[in-house]
Amino acid sequence: MIATPTTPQSVLDRADSLRRDLGERVRDDIVSALYAQSSAIVDRAVKGRGDKNWDFDQRIDRVVTSRMFGLPIMLVILSAIFYLTILGANVPSAMLADLLFSFEAVAAGWFDSLGAPWWLTGFIWHGVYRGLAWVISVMLPPMAIFFPIFTMLEDLGYLPRVAFNMDWLFRKAGAHGKQSLTMAMGFGCNAAGVIATRIIDSPRERLIAILTNNFVPCNGRYPTLIMLAVIFVGGAVPPAFASIAAAGAVVSIVLLGVVFTLLVSWALSRSVLKGEASAFTLELPPYRRPSVLRIIYTSLIDRTLFVLWRACLTAAPAGAVIWIMANVQWGTQSLAQHAVAAFEPLGWVLGLDGVIILAYIIAIPANEIVVPTMMMVYLSSSVMIEPTSYDDIRRILVDEHGWTMLTAVSLMLFSLLHSPCATTILTIWKETRSARWTTIGALMPLAIGLAVCFVVATVWRLLA
Amino acid sequence: MSNPSGHDCDTCPAHAQQLAQMGVSMGTMDHLVALAGNPNTGKSSIFNALTGLNQHVGNWTGKTVTRAEGAYSYAGKRYKLVDLPGTYSLLSASQDEEVARNFLLFGRPDCTVVVVDATALERNLNLAMQVLEITDKVVICVNLMDEAKRKGLTVDVRSISRDLGVPAVPTVARTKEGMPQLVQTVADVVSGAVVTKPFRPAPPDNVREAVEELVPLIEEVAPGLPNARWVAMRLLDGDHRVRQALLSGELAEVEASQTAPIEEQGSLVSLQGSQ
Numbered sequence: 001m002i003a004t005p006t007t008p009q010s011v012l013d014r015a016d017s018l019r020r021d022l023g024e025r026v027r028d029d030i031v032s033a034l035y036a037q038s039s040a041i042v043d044r045a046v047k048g049r050g051d052k053n054w055d056f057d058q059r060i061d062r063v064v065t066s067r068m069f070g071l072p073i074m075l076v077i078l079s080a081i082f083y084l085t086i087l088g089a090n091v092p093s094a095m096l097a098d099l100l101f102s103f104e105a106v107a108a109g110w111f112d113s114l115g116a117p118w119w120l121t122g123f124i125w126h127g128v129y130r131g132l133a134w135v136i137s138v139m140l141p142p143m144a145i146f147f148p149i150f151t152m153l154e155d156l157g158y159l160p161r162v163a164f165n166m167d168w169l170f171r172k173a174g175a176h177g178k179q180s181l182t183m184a185m186g187f188g189c190n191a192a193g194v195i196a197t198r199i200i201d202s203p204r205e206r207l208i209a210i211l212t213n214n215f216v217p218c219n220g221r222y223p224t225l226i227m228l229a230v231i232f233v234g235g236a237v238p239p240a241f242a243s244i245a246a247a248g249a250v251v252s253i254v255l256l257g258v259v260f261t262l263l264v265s266w267a268l269s270r271s272v273l274k275g276e277a278s279a280f281t282l283e284l285p286p287y288r289r290p291s292v293l294r295i296i297y298t299s300l301i302d303r304t305l306f307v308l309w310r311a312c313l314t315a316a317p318a319g320a321v322i323w324i325m326a327n328v329q330w331g332t333q334s335l336a337q338h339a340v341a342a343f344e345p346l347g348w349v350l351g352l353d354g355v356i357i358l359a360y361i362i363a364i365p366a367n368e369i370v371v372p373t374m375m376m377v378y379l380s381s382s383v384m385i386e387p388t389s390y391d392d393i394r395r396i397l398v399d400e401h402g403w404t405m406l407t408a409v410s411l412m413l414f415s416l417l418h419s420p421c422a423t424t425i426l427t428i429w430k431e432t433r434s435a436r437w438t439t440i441g442a443l444m445p446l447a448i449g450l451a452v453c454f455v456v457a458t459v460w461r462l463l464a
Numbered sequence: 465m466s467n468p469s470g471h472d473c474d475t476c477p478a479h480a481q482q483l484a485q486m487g488v489s490m491g492t493m494d495h496l497v498a499l500a501g502n503p504n505t506g507k508s509s510i511f512n513a514l515t516g517l518n519q520h521v522g523n524w525t526g527k528t529v530t531r532a533e534g535a536y537s538y539a540g541k542r543y544k545l546v547d548l549p550g551t552y553s554l555l556s557a558s559q560d561e562e563v564a565r566n567f568l569l570f571g572r573p574d575c576t577v578v579v580v581d582a583t584a585l586e587r588n589l590n591l592a593m594q595v596l597e598i599t600d601k602v603v604i605c606v607n608l609m610d611e612a613k614r615k616g617l618t619v620d621v622r623s624i625s626r627d628l629g630v631p632a633v634p635t636v637a638r639t640k641e642g643m644p645q646l647v648q649t650v651a652d653v654v655s656g657a658v659v660t661k662p663f664r665p666a667p668p669d670n671v672r673e674a675v676e677e678l679v680p681l682i683e684e685v686a687p688g689l690p691n692a693r694w695v696a697m698r699l700l701d702g703d704h705r706v707r708q709a710l711l712s713g714e715l716a717e718v719e720a721s722q723t724a725p726i727e728e729q730g731s732l733v734s735l736q737g738s739q
Contacts, residue, residue: 006684008711014681015699018674027555027701029668037665038589045623046585048616198549198560285504286583286611291638 057286061161065284070165077158078254081149083247086226086234089141090243094389096140100133123323131319134372135311139223143307146222147299150188155290159184164284173262174269174276176205179212183261186216187254189307190420191427193218198431204275208265210428211441214420215260217253219307220368224415225250227371231394232408249412257416260448307368310423314366318373321362326380336377350450351410351457355401360414365422370415406460410453417449483647484537485516493535493544495654498571500564500595501579502588503550506607508532509637510579511547514647538647541654546573552587554594555701562705568598569691570714574654577646579605582612582619582634589624596628596662597694603649604632610639629661667697674700686716 019026064073104125111121153159162184167177178200186193193213200206217225229249234242269275325336333341336358343361344354359374375393378401397403419442420428429438501507515534532547548567549560568576578595580588585606596602606621625632631649635642652658667675678696683689695715698706709715 006681008685008713011678011681011685012699012707012711015678015696018677019700019702022671022674022700026671026697029671030697030701031553031555033665033668034590034593035586038586038593041589041624041627042585044627045620047618047620198563201561 060287061284064158065161065164070161074162074165075251075255077153079247079251081146081153082226082250083243084149085142085146085222086230086246086250087243088145089226090230090390092141093137097133097137097389100137101130104129104133119327122327123320127320127323128316129319130376131315131317131322131369131372132312134319134375135315135369136308138227138372139220139311139368140304140308142223142226143219143304144300146219147304148296151295151299152290152292155288155295157285157287160284169262170265173266175208175212175262175265176200176202179205179209179261179265182209182213183216183258186213186218188219190214190216190218190424194424194427194431202275204269204273207432207437208268208273210431211268211437211444212261212264214424214441214445215264215417216257217416218368218421220311220366220421221415222250224368224371225253225412227390227393228408228412229253231390231397232403232405235390235394236405253412253416256413260417264444264448311366311368314363315369315372318362318369319376322373322376322380326377334380336380340377349457350414350453351406351460352414352453353401353407356407356411356414360418364419368421406457406464409460410457413456414449414453417445417452419443419446483514483644485514492542494541495543495574496571497543497545497650497654498567498573498576499545499547499579500568500576500591501548501550501605502552502581502584502591505550505579505581505588506637507547507550507579510577510605510607510635510643510646511545513637513640513643515545536647538651541651543647543650546571551591553591554598565598566705568595569709573599573601575601575603575650577603577605577650579607582606582608583615583617585619585624589628592628593663593665596630597664597697598691600630600660600662600690601653602628602630602660602662603646603653604628604630605642605646606632606634607637609634609641610636627663629663631658631660664693667693671697671700682710686710686713689715 063069107129108121108125111125159181163177163180166180170177170179179197181199182193182196184193185196190213193216194210197206197209197213200209226246229246230242233249234246237245322336325339326334328335330338339358340354342354343357347353347355347357350357355377356370356374359370359377363370363373375396378396397407419425425438425442428441429435432438432441499507499511511532511534514536516536534545534547536543536545546567548564551561551564554561554565554568567573576595576599578592580592592602592604604624606619606624609619612619619634621632621634631653633642633646633649635646637643649658653660666672675693675696678699679692682692682695682699686692686695689695695706695710699710706715
């Protein structure tokens with residue numbers, strides 16, 4: 001040995017030269033040695049192989065992950081979840097709205113009788129409180145039904161089967177099969193979906209998964225989709241089929257989101273993020289009986305209330321902004337009227353209107369509050385008392401503000417395809433540490449949404 | 465039945481008084497305990513059972529990609545419990561595996577509980593042996609014993625313990641069966657009442673010579689490093705992060721930080737916050 005002092009660098013150099021001599025197989029050799037050892041330990045420790053349950057699990061898996069039935073079964077389950085949500089949320093939504101809005105009138109009455117100035121009463125009760133009331137009555141019932149059911153599937157072990165069923169699709173798109181898992185997380189919350197991409201080891205495929213996560217609607221967007229589907233799609237068919245038609249519409253939007261996820265993944269892996277899909281192993285865990293009480297607890301406390309609280313935090317200031325805009329006059333019109341007029345042409349081109357565009361801009365921090373925001377802008381110029389049922393909302397939108405089926409379809413499309421909420425954008429930044437990818441992640445879905453809405457509105461008008 | 469959980473140990477005053485779930489209350493902790501394991505082994509259930517927290521439990525890979533932290537106290541000592549992401553190995557470069565690996569390497573837990581699935585031991589022990597290469601203070605928690613039984617498997621936990629040279633405890637996390645034994649065993653390993661002799665199999669023949677040459681060199685530049693052999697194998701596999709840690713002196717510093725307060729050790733691996 002040469003008598004030079006050993007430094008970290010010299011150790012590395014020596015390791016590198018040894019590594020070159022050993023060749024590529026070091027890891028394989030180490031891993032197979034580990035497997036041989038653990039296999040020997042297990043042989044000594046475990047007796048008996050009467051795997052009846054295992055057989056049963058496998059028999060179920062053979063059906064739910066089969067080429068022929070796998071995807072149809074997924075579709076049926078998804079539709080059933082939305083059907084139950086829509087069916088169950090209708091009545092409680094109306095009751096909540098009734099309760100919360102009647103309290104607004106009562107409380108405003110108290111303020112008036114105490115001699116509070118009109119602007120204080122208006123700001124607090126017709127602004128901040130009304131924003132909160134809208135968010136709670138539109139969002140709480142569907143979430144309280146949807147989350148426990150979704151969590152139940154998660155606990156049962158169905159989600160890995162979904163990944164298994166969709167693996168080949170993602171592979172064809174040049175993306176990682178595990179992206180279907182991160183996409184499934186996105187159904188809960190896009191920010192969580194973006195964090196979940198850490199399970200993807202290839203940086204290229206991980207980036208694709210991050211950039212496309214926003215194409216599946218998160219739980220904050222379901223209430224919007226559900227409300228529009230119930231009012232316009234459900235309202236257009238005989239009442240007996242209303243819930244089924246509405247569920248069908250929501251499922252179609254979700255499927256469209258999956259199609260966009262795959263298309264954009266494909267486009268990215270053929271252009272800026274070129275590469276082949278890498279192989280991976282996915283374990284199909286045994287089915288487990290979900291613990292129902294725990295599910296109800298976690299899905300209500302951790303998810304429903306968490307999402308609702310977040311929505312309330314943004315809805316309160318949004319309500320305040322709307323009230324101010326509707327009540328501050330500039331010339332002969334309020335600020336809100338000016339803004340709506342300015343956005344009207346853009347809205348028209350997209351099949352929407354100026355109010356919806358304004359609502360999207362006010363609701364940038366959390367776009368799940370778009371519908372409540374939009375309703376508040378409409379109502380600020382409405383003579384009608386507070387709406388309490390879907391029928392009332394329908395009357396306001398169609399009779400007073402000229403909504404058509406095109407408006408509803410365009411808004412459903414736009415709520416699927418637009419820039420992610422502020423939390424998700426922040427998460428993309430944290431995960432990628434790249435201003436460039438964060439910008440692309442924020443603007444690409446918006447650009448696609450604008451393009452899709454424009455095409456749909458133009459074609460619709462040409463055909464009509 | 466008078467005892468709803470059905471386990472006498474839970475109501476036995478000796479245990480019931482000693483184990484206190486502390487949720488997320490942190491403050492100064494006496495010991496740092498890491499929870500490692502494959503995905504889908506009930507790691508989060510163990511975490512919840514010990515800390516009284518309600519980490520959502522899902523049985524599929526990718527659920528916990530960040531670490532969760534909680535605390536419990538037992539027999540007068542306060543333990544900080546860190547739930548690492550579930551991984552199949554500590555070799556590859558995906559982020560979740562790196563989080564788990566770095567914490568074991570640089571966070572220096574006083575004890576690492578490796579949760580293994582009694583129904584799929586072969587794959588699970590693989591990870592356990594990798595953990596044993598990095599740290600010797602390990603307790604194997606053989607979870608899902610009820611499912612193994614349901615599948616007609618008899619698991620001899622003592623045999624596993626003998627083979628691996630560390631204690632092994634059978635548990636059913638869902639019903640909290642075996643939790644008192646688990647916290648007691650962790651306490652024993654931390655205090656040194658139980659001395660572990662982790663099984664570290666000889667490297668495969670073709671690698672052995674190279675490992676034997678590197679180990680003394682590594683120990684020279686990072687004195688006191690307890691896992692020079694593992695570091696050598698990682699270097700021979702071209703592990704980027706380990707190279708970097710050796711070069712920057714991080715591995716050597718780990719030794720020095722062992723006496724530092726736990727709060728600081730935890731922040732050595734500063735990771736993206738909670739979900």
